[in-house]
Amino acid sequence: MKIEESLTEEELYQLQKDTFSYFSQLVNEENGLIPDNTRTTSPCSIAAVGLALSCYPVAAERSFLPRESAAQLALKVLRFLWQSEQSESPDATGYKGFYYHFLDMKTGRRVWKCEISTIDSAIVLAGAFAAAAYFDRELPDEMEIRELSEKIYRRVDFEWVQSRKKTITHGWRPEKGFIKYFWGGYCEAIILFVLGLASPTHPLDPESYSVWLRSYQWKKLYGFEYLYGAPLFIHQLSHVWIDFRGIQDEFMRKMGIDYFENTRRATYIQQEYAVRNPKKFAGYNKDAWGVTASDGPGISSQRVNGKLRKFYDYLARGVPYGPDDGTLAPWAVAASLPYAPEIVLPALYYLNHKYSQITGEHGYKCSFNPSFKSGPNDKKGWIAGGHYGLDQGPVVLMIENFRSGLIWRLMRKCPYIVKGLKRAGFSGGWLQS
Numbered sequence: 086m087k088i089e090e091s092l093t094e095e096e097l098y099q100l101q102k103d104t105f106s107y108f109s110q111l112v113n114e115e116n117g118l119i120p121d122n123t124r125t126t127s128p129c130s131i132a133a134v135g136l137a138l139s140c141y142p143v144a145a146e147r148s149f150l151p152r153e154s155a156a157q158l159a160l161k162v163l164r165f166l167w168q169s170e171q172s173e174s175p176d177a178t179g180y181k182g183f184y185y186h187f188l189d190m191k192t193g194r195r196v197w198k199c200e201i202s203t204i205d206s207a208i209v210l211a212g213a214f215a216a217a218a219y220f221d222r223e224l225p226d227e228m229e230i231r232e233l234s235e236k237i238y239r240r241v242d243f244e245w246v247q248s249r250k251k252t253i254t255h256g257w258r259p260e261k262g263f264i265k266y267f268w269g270g271y272c273e274a275i276i277l278f279v280l281g282l283a284s285p286t287h288p289l290d291p292e293s294y295s296v297w298l299r300s301y302q303w304k305k306l307y308g309f310e311y312l313y314g315a316p317l318f319i320h321q322l323s324h325v326w327i328d329f330r331g332i333q334d335e336f337m338r339k340m341g342i343d344y345f346e347n348t349r350r351a352t353y354i355q356q357e358y359a360v361r362n363p364k365k366f367a368g369y370n371k372d373a374w375g376v377t378a379s380d381g382p383g384i385s386s387q388r389v390n391g392k393l394r395k396f397y398d399y400l401a402r403g404v405p406y407g408p409d410d411g412t413l414a415p416w417a418v419a420a421s422l423p424y425a426p427e428i429v430l431p432a433l434y435y436l437n438h439k440y441s442q443i444t445g446e447h448g449y450k451c452s453f454n455p456s457f458k459s460g461p462n463d464k465k466g467w468i469a470g471g472h473y474g475l476d477q478g479p480v481v482l483m484i485e486n487f488r489s490g491l492i493w494r495l496m497r498k499c500p501y502i503v504k505g506l507k508r509a510g511f512s513g514g515w516l517q518s
Contacts, residue, residue, distance in 0.1 A: 091430040092437070098147075100419065100433075101484040104448035105149050107477040108137040109158075113190050117162025120190060123447070123471035128196045129188040132205040134162055136478025138212030139325065139492060142219035143485045156226045159216040163233040166209065169193050171240070175259045182241030182287075184209060186256070200256030200264055203246050207277035210238055211326045214502070218495035238501065243281035243289045251296040253277065253289070269300040271314045273322035275344075283505030294509045298336045306405060307357040311350040312340070315403020317377040317417045318479075320348040324423075325482045327502065328493035331514025343514075349424040356428055358404040365390045366411035367466065368455035371428070372435035375417040376402045376409055379452035379476070382467035389456045396457055411456035412467075415440075415449035416476040422487040447472045448480060 092100075111120050113129075119137045121130035138159055145155040169178035176194045179185055185195040186202040213234035220227035246254050248267060253274070255266040268274045278297065281289035304313040314320055329344035337343050359374035366389060378401040385396050389411065396410045403409070415436050422429045436443065442465060443453045451473050455466035485491050496502050497515055506516060 090434050092433045096437070097430075097433075097484060097488070100448055101143075101147070101481055102149055103446070104477050104480045105140055105144055107447040107472055107474060108133075108140055109144070109150060110447075112137065112158060114158075114161070115191075116165040116193055117158060118165070118188060118190055118193060119162075119474050121187065121475075122451075122473045127190070129190050129193070130205070130474050131184045131186060131188060131202065132208045133474025133478065134166075135205070135208035135210070135212035136325075136474060136482070138162065138209070139215040140478060140481045141216055142495065143481055143491060145219070146489075146491060147485075153226070156220050156224075156230065159220065160226050160230050160233075163213060163216070163230060163237065165193060166213075167233050167237055173259050179206070180257070180259070181245045182206075182237070183246070183257075198258065198260065200258050202256050203253055203268075204255070204274055204277050206241070207274075207280050208322075210241065210280050211276050211496075213237055214499045215326065215492055215495055218498050238280070238284070239286045241284065242287040243284050244287045247281075247289055247293055251290060251293045253281065253293060268297060271301050271312050271319065273319045275323035276326055279323075279327065279502060279505035279509060281505070282508040283501040288508075291508050295335070298334065301336055303340065306354050307361075309350040309354055310340075311354070312336070312344075312347045314351065315406060316401045317351065317355055317375060317403075317414075317421070318401075320351040321417070321420045321479055321483070324348060325479055325486075326492060326496045327506070328490070328497055328515065332506065332511045332516050333513055334510045345424065348421075352421045352425045352428070355404060355421075356432075363405070364394065364409060364411070365392075366394075366409070366456045368411075368413070372432040373413060373439070374432065375414045375421075376404045376412075377414045377417040378402065379412055379414040379417070380469045380473070381410060381412045381452065382454050382457040387457060394456070396454070410454070412452050412454040414452045414476070415443055416451065416480050419449065420479040420483040422483050426487065443468055445472060447477060449476075451476055 118129040119133040120127040141155040141159045144150040145152040171179050178193050183201045183206040186199040187196050189196050217231045217234040220230045252267045254263045257263050278294050302313040333343050355374045359369040360371050362369040380399050381397045418432050443450050451469035453468045457467040482492050
């Protein structure tokens with residue numbers, strides 16, 4: 086039997102360290118804000134801020150940064166988040182305790198007429214609590230981290246974003262009010278519901294979670310039965326902070342599995358889809374998969390194996406029903422590590438050796454597409470020019486959860502995570518201890 090070649094522990098450590106450098110090198114040291122991507126004109130992504138806050142404990146634990154430096158970075162951005170303007174003004178930083186999706190890197194004010202984002206704000210809160218749980222010493226900086234995390238959370242008005250339909254809006258703009266989209270269908274929003282249900286000041290109605298569960302779709306694909314979600318990231322993002330092993334809500338009790346097992350199955354479905362490769366894109370195989378939200382080669386059309394295929398910019402790609410344009414995201418493979426290391430480690434080894442050009446200064450670039458050709462002599466295909474904070478964070482954090490379970494252990498100590506899970510109907514496993 087052939088033994089799969091696999092990434093070594095040293096290589097995994099180096100990938101984690103290189104990926105974290107995105108946050109330590111690109112941070113605005115004046116206010117702690119993190120850019121959305123590596124383009125020089127990029128604004129801050131509030132989700133990247135939340136992921137950075139979650140990564141600082143890893144950086145301290147793995148000696149990527151001295152503990153004091155990691156704590157100071159966390160404190161700097163928490164001070165900004167607490168002190169920045171919360172109002173109906175169109176250029177504020179946030180409103181009702183939530184934050185705008187994109188902010189000016191220098192001023193911290195809203196850009197692009199973007200929306201107040203409920204999910205990205207939840208990522209900020211999760212990051213704040215991860216930092217608060219780790220920086221637990223009786224030192225002034227670490228005490229202030231814990232104090233500010235609590236204040237920022239208590240200020241959030243979750244009741245405001247819950248509609249009469251009991252579910253939660255995606256966001257709000259001062260010009261037009263709430264946007265028309267609401268959270269429905271299985272997705273990355275479990276962390277939003279859990280934190281909203283646990284709020285000591287403005288909690289969600291517990292019925293909101295039950296309403297959301299009723300929108301789930303259970304499917305059977307390639308021999309696997311699972312809770313359906315097309316892009317891989319929706320099976321990963323809330324899992325960065327919540328240890329779903331052995332705990333179940335009403336839906337998962339009925340199905341006889343937990344969300345951890347569900348993500349394991351989703352990971353194998355991704356691999357099987359790549360093996361079957363129904364659209365015959367170049368490069369897909371058992372070690373080259375990862376269809377998710379990612380950058381793309383751009384809106385255009387080209388012939389692939391005689392068939393005209395459309396290509397896209399940044400898009401939430403998914404399997405098996407698409408959209409799929411041949412774009413693969415290495416970060417999504419790495420973020421699958423805790424669930425299926427037996428297929429992830431060989432896949433990472435393969436990507437490192439077959440597509441070494443996808444690795445940049447900060448670890449894996451966002452995505453690549455071997456099918457898209459810039460000209461007749463192009464043999465490599467398209468490769469993203471840089472990195473996104475939303476991709477970098479899960480790589481650092483999921484490698485750590487695989488190696489030590491650090492973030493999961495920290496968040497299991499957070500009383501609001503425990504309370505929110507129980508109010509959502511979760512029971513069993515570590516919640517019973």
